[in-house]
Amino acid sequence: MQITLKLYASLSDYLPASAYRNQLVLEVPDTATPQSVLLKHNVPLEMAHLVLINGSYIAPEQRGSHLLQANDVLAVWPPVAGG
Amino acid sequence: MAWTRKVLRVNLTEGTCMPEPLNMDWAMQYLGQRGLATKYLMEEMDPNVDPLSPENKMIMATGPLTGTNASTGGRYSVITKGPLTGAIACSNSGGFIGAEIKMAGWDMIIFEGKSPKPVYLFLENDKPTLVDASFIWGQSVWEADKKLRQKHQDPLIRIATIGRSAEQGCLFAGVINDLHRAAGRSGVGTVMASKNLKAVVVRGTKGVANIKDPKEFMAATRKGKQVLHDNAVTGAGLPQYGTQVLMNVINEIGAMPTRNWREVQFEGASKISGEAMHEPRASDNKPNLVTNAACFGCTIACGRISTIDKDHYTIVNKPEYWGASGGLEYEAAWALGSDTGVDDLDALTYANFLCNEDGMDPISFGATVAAAMDLYEEGVITKEHTGGLELKFGSAEALTTLAELTAKGEGFGKDIGLGSRRLCEKYGRPELSMTVKGQEFPAYDARGIQGIGLAYATSNRGACHLRGYTIASEVMGIPHKTDPLETEGKPELVKAFQDATAVVDSAGICVFTTFAWTLDDIQPQIEAACEGDWSMEKLVTMGERIWNLEREFNLKAGLSKKDDTLPPRLLNEPAKTGPAQGKTNELAVMLPEYYKLRGWNPEGVPTDETRQRLGLA
Numbered sequence: 063m064q065i066t067l068k069l070y071a072s073l074s075d076y077l078p079a080s081a082y083r084n085q086l087v088l089e090v091p092d093t094a095t096p097q098s099v100l101l102k103h104n105v106p107l108e109m110a111h112l113v114l115i116n117g118s119y120i121a122p123e124q125r126g127s128h129l130l131q132a133n134d135v136l137a138v139w140p141p142v143a144g145g
Numbered sequence: 146m147a148w149t150r151k152v153l154r155v156n157l158t159e160g161t162c163m164p165e166p167l168n169m170d171w172a173m174q175y176l177g178q179r180g181l182a183t184k185y186l187m188e189e190m191d192p193n194v195d196p197l198s199p200e201n202k203m204i205m206a207t208g209p210l211t212g213t214n215a216s217t218g219g220r221y222s223v224i225t226k227g228p229l230t231g232a233i234a235c236s237n238s239g240g241f242i243g244a245e246i247k248m249a250g251w252d253m254i255i256f257e258g259k260s261p262k263p264v265y266l267f268l269e270n271d272k273p274t275l276v277d278a279s280f281i282w283g284q285s286v287w288e289a290d291k292k293l294r295q296k297h298q299d300p301l302i303r304i305a306t307i308g309r310s311a312e313q314g315c316l317f318a319g320v321i322n323d324l325h326r327a328a329g330r331s332g333v334g335t336v337m338a339s340k341n342l343k344a345v346v347v348r349g350t351k352g353v354a355n356i357k358d359p360k361e362f363m364a365a366t367r368k369g370k371q372v373l374h375d376n377a378v379t380g381a382g383l384p385q386y387g388t389q390v391l392m393n394v395i396n397e398i399g400a401m402p403t404r405n406w407r408e409v410q411f412e413g414a415s416k417i418s419g420e421a422m423h424e425p426r427a428s429d430n431k432p433n434l435v436t437n438a439a440c441f442g443c444t445i446a447c448g449r450i451s452t453i454d455k456d457h458y459t460i461v462n463k464p465e466y467w468g469a470s471g472g473l474e475y476e477a478a479w480a481l482g483s484d485t486g487v488d489d490l491d492a493l494t495y496a497n498f499l500c501n502e503d504g505m506d507p508i509s510f511g512a513t514v515a516a517a518m519d520l521y522e523e524g525v526i527t528k529e530h531t532g533g534l535e536l537k538f539g540s541a542e543a544l545t546t547l548a549e550l551t552a553k554g555e556g557f558g559k560d561i562g563l564g565s566r567r568l569c570e571k572y573g574r575p576e577l578s579m580t581v582k583g584q585e586f587p588a589y590d591a592r593g594i595q596g597i598g599l600a601y602a603t604s605n606r607g608a609c610h611l612r613g614y615t616i617a618s619e620v621m622g623i624p625h626k627t628d629p630l631e632t633e634g635k636p637e638l639v640k641a642f643q644d645a646t647a648v649v650d651s652a653g654i655c656v657f658t659t660f661a662w663t664l665d666d667i668q669p670q671i672e673a674a675c676e677g678d679w680s681m682e683k684l685v686t687m688g689e690r691i692w693n694l695e696r697e698f699n700l701k702a703g704l705s706k707k708d709d710t711l712p713p714r715l716l717n718e719p720a721k722t723g724p725a726q727g728k729t730n731e732l733a734v735m736l737p738e739y740y741k742l743r744g745w746n747p748e749g750v751p752t753d754e755t756r757q758r759l760g761l762a
Contacts, residue, residue, distance in 0.1 A: 068397070070420060071382060071390050083415045084393070111377070112621065117398045117724040119626065137397045141377035143621050143660040144388030144447075144475045145614050 063132035065090055067099060070139045076105045096136055097126040105138065112139040147209040147355045147674040148172060153251050153273055155266060157340050158199060158258030162266070162273035167252050173677050174760060177208035179235045180651035180691035182224035182253060186233070187694060189255075192702035196228040196332070197339040199259035205246065205305070205345065206254075208653020209675050212247030212441075213353060215366045216373055217655035219244045219441025226702065227331030228339075229316045229509065229564050230583040230607040233698040236319060236333045237611070237650055238305075239440030239448075240326030242347055245303040249349030256340060265306075265344035267297070270351060278343040285309055285502045285552070286321045293346055306344035307334040308504030313554025314338075315562030317509035317585075321501060325471025326440065329506040331584060331606055332564075362673035369658075369666050370444050376661035378623070383447040383657065384437050388475035389419030391588075392483075398620060398629065399723015400593030401479070402586065404486045404538045405515040406579045406712075409590045409720045413488025417478050421490055422449070428456045433490055435469045445657055449473060451494050459495040459545050471501050476610070479588030480511025485518060486538035496548040503552035509564055512585035514547050516565040516578055517557075525572045531557045576713050582607035582704065591715050591732075593725035594619050596627070596635035599735045602709045603639065605695035611656060613642040623660055630724065632731045636739035644688030651691060690759040693743075693751050697761060706749040709736060 068085040069077050080086055090099060096113050113120045114137045120128055130136065150167045168185075175181040182204040186192075194200040203225040210218045221243025227234030246254065249270050263282040264275045280296075281289040286308040293304055303323065311318035311334035318334035319327045328334075337343075356362045373379040382390060395401045396414035403411040415421060422434040431452070438448035451472025453460050460466040473481075473493055477500070481493045500507040514536075520526040521536035528535065534557060536543050550558025560568055565585050569578035579586050584607025591598030600613035610616065615638050619629040627638060645664060649656050652671055664684055672679040699708075710716075715730045740747060744755030756762040 068393075070393050071386050074420065084420055109377075112394065114397055119398075119628075121626070135397075137393075139390075139394060140382060141621075142382040142386065142390045142394065143378045143617060143623060143657075144383070144391035145610055145616065145657070 063090060063092060064088065065094070065099070065130050065133065066135045067103070068135065068137040069103070069105065070137070071142055072140050073105055073109060073138055076103045090130060094130045095126055095128055096120055096130070099130070099136060100138065109140045110138050111141040147357065147676070148177065149247065149250050149252050149355065151251050153254045153268070155254060155256050155273065155275070156258050157256060157260040157264070157342060160260070160275055162275065174687065175691060176648070176651040176687060177252065178206045178211070178220070178222050178651045178653050179224065179237070180647060180687065180694070182206035182222065183233060183235065183691065183694050183698065185255065186224060187698055192226065192698050194226060196226040196231065196336060199340070201226050201336060203256045203333065203336050203340065204253055207243050207247045207252055208651055210670065211653030212244040213356070213362070213366070213674060214442060215654055215670050216370045216444040217440065217442060217658055218653055219443065220650070220653050220655055221246060222650065223320050223328040223333040225333055225336045227333065227606065228335050229332040231702055232582050232607055232704055233605055233695045234331035234333050235606060235650070236328035236330045238320070238322055238326050238328040239443070239655060240323035241441045242303040242305050242322040242345070243653070244441040245347040245349045247349065248351050249347055250351050254345070256342060259339065260341035263341045263343050265293070265342065265346060268345065268347045270349060281343055283309065283312065286504050287324060287502045289344060290324060293344060297346065299348060302346050302348045304344055304346050307337050308502065308552065310503045310505045310552050310554065310562065311335050311338035313562065315505060315551060315554060316564045316567070317506040317513070318504050319506050321504045325501040327501070327504070327506070330508070330609065334504050356674050357676050358673045362670065365669040365673045369662065369670055372666055373444050373658065373661050379445045379657065379661040383445050383660070386419040387437065387447050387449045389422060389449065389473060389478055391475045392418035392478060393420065394620065395589060398593060399720060399725050400590040400629065401483055402579070402588065402590045403483050405484060405519040405577065406590065406714050407519070408722065409593055409725060410722050411483040411486070414483060416488040417482040417490050417493055422451065422472065426454050428454050433494060434472060440655070443655065447657060453494050453498070454491045457491040457495070459492060466495065466498060470498055473497050476587050477507035477511070480508045481544060484511050484515040485544050487541045487544050489541040492541035492545050496545055499548040499552050505551060508587055509585040510548065510551060510561070512579060513561050513565045513568055514544055516569055517561060518543070519577050520569065520572050520574060523574065525574055530560070579712055579714065580608055581711065582708050584608045589616055590720065591711060591730040592720040592728050593723060594629040595632045595731060595735070596629070596638050598711055598715065598730035598732055599635055599639045599739060600642070602711050602732055602736065603739060605692070605699055612646060613639050614646070614656065615639055615642055617660065624663065630728065632734045636735050636742050639739060640742050643692050644685065647688040647691035648684050686759065690761065693755065693759050693761055696751065700750060709749055
């Protein structure tokens with residue numbers, strides 16, 4: 063199935079060159095979780111502070127078990143703030 | 146230095162500048178800056194005065210940590226009654242002039258009355274002088290700054306000045322210091338213009354003194370700086386991407402107000418984001434962002450210094466804008482961009498430059514342009530009103546033209562200068578104004594982030610994110626993550642953020658430290674700097690006291706429970722997309738509980754018991 067992966071701020075370094083504007087469409091297995099996708103892209107899990115699926119927050123304890131669905135958008139940030 | 150214990154009182158009507166001792170009894174109750182200056186206003190002025198009359202007073206106030214080596218200890222505020230809101234106004238700025246006022250030997254400067262002709266204050270340590278400002282009246286901030294430097298021939302003076310927008314009566318004009326730092330909100334610059342006061346020019350050479358325990362203070366500030374350095378947000382995220390890193394975050398969670406809050410996600414967000422500011426341009430292979438920048442004493446350095454593409458239509462024939470200057474912060478990028486539907490990063494940067502150049506609050510300016518675009522799309526405003534300008538959402542040309550016109554108070558820019566509420570009232574559609582107490586919203590949709598809706602509705606200075614930044618918790622998980630779509634627990638969260646922020650502001654440091662610091666990190670710095678007892682318990686109570694004092698000011702100014710609300714669009718029109726799809730803001734659920742937590746009666750008035758507990762009776 064396909065999902066969209068978005069990595070922002072300093073995590074954009076972990077995106078392949080084919081990514082455009084911080085995102086790319088990925089083929090992932092049905093068993094994929096946010097954690098498995100991040101590990102596949104060598105993103106240090108301790109840097110994955112804000113993890114969203116379709117805009118909704120996924121708590122750290124759910125990131126290894128929450129199964130991604132087809133067409134999900136997985137967006138991840140390191141610790142950031144503003145205002 | 147902690148307090149200098151000196152206040153400069155400038156009577157502009159009489160043309161006098163008199164020193165007087167700081168009221169230390171009040172300082173012990175309100176610390177400094179925001180809290181202490183509000184106390185002075187309450188004691189000296191009727192909150193019912195016309196904000197633009199000579200009877201209104203305007204205070205430039207530092208905190209006890211301003212000018213010290215506490216990280217971010219460069220903040221000062223302009224406190225007055227705001228003409229945009231009719232409420233207490235307190236606009237906080239960084240840069241360097243706050244520390245300079247302190248090093249000249251003053252805790253605050255109180256301006257009263259109205260000068261018969263334009264003047265500026267030149268303050269050289271103990272020597273204040275009111276100087277004829279006819280040579281800079283009618284000039285922009287940048288031009289006035291240049292001419293003042295030519296006149297005084299001292300490269301180390303610090304300057305805060307108003308631009309043409311304030312002189313022309315724009316109700317959201319700010320006071321700009323150090324060319325692009327702003328006491329931006331609520332129209333404090335318009336008050337300054339109403340007093341015929343063009344600028345404050347300061348040179349202070351007295352350095353640091355009056356620290357209660359210098360050795361302990363050094364240890365406490367060093368420890369605080371280490372915390373900021375080691376924190377991923379203040380040590381890495383903010384310096385690298387600035388506040389603009391939020392553009393994609395807030396859009397992703399479906400809380401990005403778009404096209405005057407018609408929608409909650411902006412398709413052009415990635416083009417105007419912090420990440421986009423790092424992307425090389427096609428024309429010269431250089432990014433919008435040149436470097437980051439720090440205010441006085443700051444070890445975070447979130448400021449943005451940017452350039453505009455020289456080939457961009459806005460500046461192709463204007464070499465005066467080819468250099469680097471203050472770039473987009475998130476709130477400005479949102480108001481100028483998403484809220485107007487414009488996704489042209491160079492156009493936004495140009496509009497932001499003009500806001501700095503002529504002293505306009507970019508949040509209120511952008512949001513008022515968005516309201517005008519809404520009125521235009523609804524057919525209420527036509528080209529006859531706008532002088533031929535097509536005000537469609539997404540028009541970069543409309544945005545930048547209106548920035549030029551509003552800066553100078555010309556054409557339809559005069560209407561934009563009214564601010565969103567008065568503009569929408571003028572054209573018979575008040576419900577399209579996205580404001581609280583007459584002040585335009587910042588960049589977070591309260592349908593997708595419930596707590597911030599309560600913070601907006603109850604903010605003492607009108608819609609504002611900096612009076613209770615619940616976004617830290619509801620979105621970023623600082624200090625702990627709460628669900629942005631839930632209302633439960635939000636009244637407690639809003640109150641806690643509001644009270645803590647009042648302490649931070651009144652100390653003279655930056656609220657951005659609180660992404661890493663809690664009051665546990667700040668209290669030892671205040672305790673070591675300031676005489677007296679500054680226990681955690683006292684600080685927490687003081688924050689609550691300041692909040693209630695501001696509330697008392699507003700109640701006396703005629704505001705009431707009816708002003709603690711949100712526009713109908715947020716209460717009745719559900720979000721169309723994203724996680725909040727179908728949701729409105731549930732203010733009615735949160736507000737009564739908030740009043741109760743505050744110790745206010747159901748009408749939003751502090752009870753006698755609350756007043757006595759806080760020493761406000």
